[in-house]
Amino acid sequence: MTSTTMDAATAELLTGSLRNLFAGSAGRAVGPALETLGWSEVVAEDPAGATTLLFTEHGRALASSHALDAVLLAELDQVLPAGNGTRAVLYPHPGDGDQPSTVDGPVRGLLLAGLESVDEVVVPVRESGSVALLTADPGSLPTEPVAGFDAGSGWLTVTGWQPSGTTVPAAKAWERAVAAGRRALAAEIAGVCQAALGLAVAHTSARVQYGRPIASFQAVRHRLAEGHVAINDSASMLDAAWAAAGSADGGAWAAALAKLRAGRAQAEVMRHCVQVLGAMGLTSESAMHRYVTRASALDALLGGHRALSEATGRTLLAGAPADPVVEV
Template sequence: MMDAETADLLGESLERAFRHAAAAEVEAALDEVGWREALAEEGGAVVPLLFTRQGMANAASGALDDLLTAALGLPADAGTAFVLPEFGGYGAPGSTEDGALALRGLGTARMSGAARAVVLAAGRDGALRAFTVETGKLGVRPIGGVDPRLGLVAVEGRGLTASGGSAITAAAWEGALAAGRAAVACELIGASRTMLRLAREHAVTRVQFGRPIGAFQAVRHRLAESLVAIESAEAAATAAIEPDGGVSPLPAGMAKALAGRNARTVARHCQQVLAGVGFTAEHDFHHYFRRILTLDGLLGDARTLTRELGEGLLRDRRLPAAPCL
């Protein structure tokens, strides 16, 4: 396991990497830091170190591509992207029939410049296989939407050759989903922390009636409730990552749902504290608000995950074991 000193050094290096503006520059900086090597050695233990900082910086990278590709046991590199499920969903984005592969999903900022992409596809019998296809054979279309800075793209393909591929068990896909959900949860937490920082800075500098607005109880309560929401989401994300670097599917789903819901709570309170300035294009708050709305929809949104987790608990009549912290 990574010791505390090494984790601090890696965290500082990752923080510097996310100071770059363009996604390509971030990718190059992550290569220099050795992100993929750390992922191979430490597994999920490095997920909070990277994705929390990525969320705090409102940055975009292909780190999620690396994480999901490696979680399926496939080689991850800067030239390999991963086709994500469509927004709000988490099923396999591809399907195979009569030797042909069709797909419809999302790609991160890496997709446009990648040479190849990993696609998880389900056969007619439900069996899963992972295919690696050339991105030149795919239709890749930039997505504007609420957060164009994230660099998401729509990815489509039809009539592709579905030969070879790696067999993927349902358990392996659940494990990859768990790792991805833990990562996105950490990114939501990072974005929430920056929203709270921006609101706090405004509260101590904005003066009304001769006093900083942070002196008023109503403002303090909103900031305090935001902090509680962030800390509870972080506790859930921490509990989802096991000491050996593995990620548990059920706790990861709970962490992703909680992080998505709590990020909206933080955004609502911080917008109230920031008041009119929070609506302006010049202030950074709206970039983070847009980011959490988008991140919530990746690999299952909070509402869908909460409903399905609840249905599972009612069906099994058994609560999950409490994590050992």
């Protein structure tokens, strides 16, 4: 579990409220609904506990919303001019890893929900070897629904947009924003994995072969246990990432490791879940494919686990200090 000052009863109450929220709105109107719950006060009291709860349930529900935007904007708004309404963030395209497009364009990226209620989009770009920010009119962005692996997620791709306007230097703010985003994504991936594992447990408990549930067979139980261990291992790294969040760079190193571990966990959990479901795990008849695709898509956002493993290896080989030190 992530370090938190929240007592068990409060956590249980908030978890129930969040599940009701996502069940009723699919998460798209999460901002106003959270305001009704007084969520800003919960976050101010316990940032680690509140953020982990929110994104774990966001993942469980397979929700699409601007919730992650709010996490990044908490850091980016400190260097941006005052806005005149609701802002969203354009994320680097997964094909570019965690690197924004160059300022001379064209820009490509991802939006995590529709822009109907958005007044301004914050676009990170690379300029003179560093990261800067500029803002865009939502109507100027050429968007298309994400197709392929996680089609139906509500995410949008932006391609071919030509930047214009004044940029704002934001290297440090972007580093802190990415760290915050990676902590939130690690929790969200864990929520997706928990839901998938729950589905696998339910299936193997109901499926009977040779006169008994297949969940009673040792090979199946081992797969489910390994998935559970992977999720808990990821949660431990997220705990360490939150402990480092107060540093000047926002705990960038630890956040990258938490995201890396979460990405590895989802790969292991989904492999085991699909395997124990047998043929059902390979068809659209089961909901498992939705968790598989969403977990993989979240892993790719702000740096997938393979890319982060390579970057971590290069950093360690270069002699950089590693705190926390973990097996990667």
